[in-house]
Structure formats: structure tokens, C-alpha cells
Amino acid sequence: MSNLTSNKYFNFGLIALAIVWVVVYSSITLTTKPRLWVDEAKSIELAESFADYGKLDIQTAPGKFSGIPQLLQSTGYPVTAPLALIFKIFGNSLVAARVFMLAWMIAALIGIYSLGRRIFGEKEAILAVFLTASFASFFDSGRTVVGEIPGFVFLTCGIYCCLLKKNYYLSGLFLGLAVVTKPSVFLAIAPAIFLAFIFEGRGFIGKILKTGIGMIPAAIGWILLVLGNPFVKSSWESILNFFKNPYSSDSVGGNMLSNFLGFFHSTTLIYFGILFLVVITARFFLNDQKLKSIYNFAIIYGALAFVYYLRSPGWLRYIVVAELLILFLLPEALRIIADKIPKIGGCAVRLVATGAVFLIAVQTFHLFTAAQIYTSDTAIKTADYLNEKFSGKSIGVMNSLGVSILLDADKKYQIVEMAGIPVIGENPLSANPLPEVIVSVIGDKFLEQGRPVLEKKYRLTDNFDGYDIYTLAGF
Numbered sequence: 001m002s003n004l005t006s007n008k009y010f011n012f013g014l015i016a017l018a019i020v021w022v023v024v025y026s027s028i029t030l031t032t033k034p035r036l037w038v039d040e041a042k043s044i045e046l047a048e049s050f051a052d053y054g055k056l057d058i059q060t061a062p063g064k065f066s067g068i069p070q071l072l073q074s075t076g077y078p079v080t081a082p083l084a085l086i087f088k089i090f091g092n093s094l095v096a097a098r099v100f101m102l103a104w105m106i107a108a109l110i111g112i113y114s115l116g117r118r119i120f121g122e123k124e125a126i127l128a129v130f131l132t133a134s135f136a137s138f139f140d141s142g143r144t145v146v147g148e149i150p151g152f153v154f155l156t157c158g159i160y161c162c163l164l165k166k167n168y169y170l171s172g173l174f175l176g177l178a179v180v181t182k183p184s185v186f187l188a189i190a191p192a193i194f195l196a197f198i199f200e201g202r203g204f205i206g207k208i209l210k211t212g213i214g215m216i217p218a219a220i221g222w223i224l225l226v227l228g229n230p231f232v233k234s235s236w237e238s239i240l241n242f243f244k245n246p247y248s249s250d251s252v253g254g255n256m257l258s259n260f261l262g263f264f265h266s267t268t269l270i271y272f273g274i275l276f277l278v279v280i281t282a283r284f285f286l287n288d289q290k291l292k293s294i295y296n297f298a299i300i301y302g303a304l305a306f307v308y309y310l311r312s313p314g315w316l317r318y319i320v321v322a323e324l325l326i327l328f329l330l331p332e333a334l335r336i337i338a339d340k341i342p343k344i345g346g347c348a349v350r351l352v353a354t355g356a357v358f359l360i361a362v363q364t365f366h367l368f369t370a371a372q373i374y375t376s377d378t379a380i381k382t383a384d385y386l387n388e389k390f391s392g393k394s395i396g397v398m399n400s401l402g403v404s405i406l407l408d409a410d411k412k413y414q415i416v417e418m419a420g421i422p423v424i425g426e427n428p429l430s431a432n433p434l435p436e437v438i439v440s441v442i443g444d445k446f447l448e449q450g451r452p453v454l455e456k457k458y459r460l461t462d463n464f465d466g467y468d469i470y471t472l473a474g475f
Helices: 002-028 038-053 077-090 094-119 122-133 136-142 148-163 168-181 189-200 204-227 233-244 252-261 267-284 289-311 316-339 345-369 378-389 445-449 451-457
Strands: 059-061 395-398 412-415 437-441 458-464 467-472
Touching (some): 002 122, 002 136, 038 059, 038 094, 077 094, 077 148, 077 204, 094 122, 094 136, 094 148, 122 316, 122 345, 136 148, 136 345, 148 168, 148 289, 148 316, 168 189, 168 204, 189 204, 252 289, 267 316, 289 316, 378 437, 378 458, 445 451
Parallel strands (some): 395 412, 395 437
Antiparallel strands (some): 437 467, 458 467
């Protein structure tokens, strides 16, 4: 009994070590690495608007909103609505938003361990946690306010309810929440779970129906919070048109060809391609139906995610969740394959541990030396400068959502351009009255469009970290 207890505490200690590592590493550069970028800024803007005005929309001027909230939910209400509550309690800040996301990362690690130990065993679950905690994209996507990691948490909950509890209604609820958390990434859940149930054979119709019914509340929540009136045809048409080509690209086919040809130039795709083949190989050696189901789901979902990546402009974030599923299954997959090799079957556990630790070391080395997690505090410093020097003044922001979210919402005017959707807002240089301050990245096209008004009414006051700052003449 004492040995079992000591093993239990040792295992919990390892999980705690992984969590402490993630927290410490993330806290050192919490708000600057990854840099604040447009998708994250959009999510924060939605949360701020929901906290202050009850609208999951982008405010373009005091009291005015984009009017197309249904096209802005690349990160959905399961993230932005709770973040709005955080803002209500602690105030709007990037620090609060990043700490909120750090909590989701911790939840993901706990979810991996809790699910893994019940499906595979303690050792495989712990190795899966450390594989995840050393994975650069876990930090890149996890620390920014986007939906990949929160959606993955819902996904692990859905798998837990499906495989271990046989509660398909509750599983559907969690899977539905994953879909609305990041539709572009998790929409493939629906066909993947559908096909996985079919491969299970007996009883698949009932499982599909129960899971589908369970997903309905998440969709209703989206309609109520975002769409408002589901009977307006134009709203649904705009969503459909957006998903046909969300990249403002002239040729999705061109994207697919370019990305496919570039496969062997991407170390990420090669690395996970090899690991994916390991998972597929292990699937063919399986006898346990429960394991077959999760392997089937992961393989189908991974293939669909890769197709979605191919049609994108080369955005690897579309396969992050597939990568996390591969890392989750990998220790067990290695053990299954090792068990089938006669000469090493007896020492499979040791071999798997050695192989997994090697991969953890490789990923950690990559994290510190070659991971493309971009660092910048430019938007933060610029907003701090504006808030200090022009406190209480109206500010027009040209296509810089990262700066805009850190300014007083009641005093800002902005125009924003994002891929796949119409331009949001009006040029602040056409506002009436004109903002007292204009801030823009040097050479921004909206600044150039308003150049006649700018030259007549404004003077260049400062150039701060790549931003031109203008003030009304006589101000």
C-alpha cells in the first residue's frame, strides 16, 4: 500500500512539475511572447465590448459597432464571454487576458493526464503531458487569446464522456462547445466523430443521434449571443460566403498546390507526418475497441485538419489540435508497436520511455533555439505612450487593433481590415468631429486614403516604435 501511495504522489509530483514549468516559462514574457496579433486582439476586443456593452462585436466609434458579429467569431463565446467576466472583475487588460489563457493551458495538461491515465495508463499519460508541455505551438497558440487550446480542453472532456462514461449527450455538449470555440479548427469534429461511430459498427446510429442532440445547446448559445435573429437570411449567407474562402485569396486551389509542394520544406510537417504514421501503424495492431475508437477519431480528424491547412495560405495553426492529439496518443502508440516486435517486446516500456524522453528533449531544444514564437511589445508601448500623453483625448486608430484594444473605448475611432471579411468601421479621417489624435503604422493604406484631410487638419507630432502620431493643428 505504501508503495502504491508513493507512486501516486510521485506521479502527481511529475504533473505538478510540468504545470509549474509551463507557468514559469510563460510568465517570464507573458504579454510579449507571443506578440499581440490581430486575431488575439479581435478576441480581446469582443470580450471588452461584451463586458462594457453586452455585445460580442467590435466597436468602431463611441456607441457604434461593426454590425457583422457573425463574421468575427473565429474565437467563439466559450472563450470571449468568460474573458468578459474576468474583465468585469479585474478590469480590461492584456495581463488579465493572458493569465486567463494560461489557466486554459493548465486545464489542457490536466485533461491530457486525466483522460490518458484512464485509457492508457499512468506512464503513457505522464509522457503525453510532458510531450505537450515541451511543444512550442502549445505555448504559441495557448498563451494568446484564441480558441485552439480551450477547444482542445472541451474536446478531451467530450472524448472522456464518450469513451469512459458512455454519455453521448454530454459528450455532444462538450464537442459542440469545441466547435463554436474555434469553428475553423474544430468543425472537422463532426465528420470525424460521425465516421468513428460508423467504424464502431453496432449501435452507431443511436450514438450519432445522441451526440448530435448534445451539440445543439452550444449552437443555440451561439445564435443567441452572436446572431441574434436566426431568421435573417443575409446573416447566414454572409457566414456561408466567408467559409467558402476565409482568406481573401484568389485561388484556394493555388493554396492547396503550393502548400502540398512545400510539405518537405517544413520541418513541422515532416516531424508530425512521421509521428502520424506511427499512430496509424499502431492502430492496425489494436484489439481494444475503446482504443480503436479514439485512434479512428484522431486519424480521421488529423487527415481533415491537414486538408483544411492545405486550402489555407499556409497557416500551420490549423493543424495544432491534430498535433496535440498525435502527441497524446504517441506514447501508447510506441508501446503497442514495441510489443509487436519479438526481440524487444519484453522491454517495451523502457524503450517507449527512452523514445518519448528523447522527443521531449528535442522539442525542448527546439522551443529554446528555433521555435518561431515572435516577440514584440510595440503595440503595448505605443498604447501606453498614447494613454499617458493624450489621456482623455479622442484617438483615431488606423488598422492597428493591437493598439486599439489598449485604449479607452469611449474615446477611440478605428478602421480595421482582416482577411475574408469586409472592412470594419470608417476611416477616422472622415469622422465628424475629427479625432484629436491619429495613430497609424507608417504608410498604412487608410492613412494614405485620408492624406488630404491629414495634411490640411493635422501635424505630425511623434514617431513612436514604427507608428506615426498626428494631432489636430492647434491642439
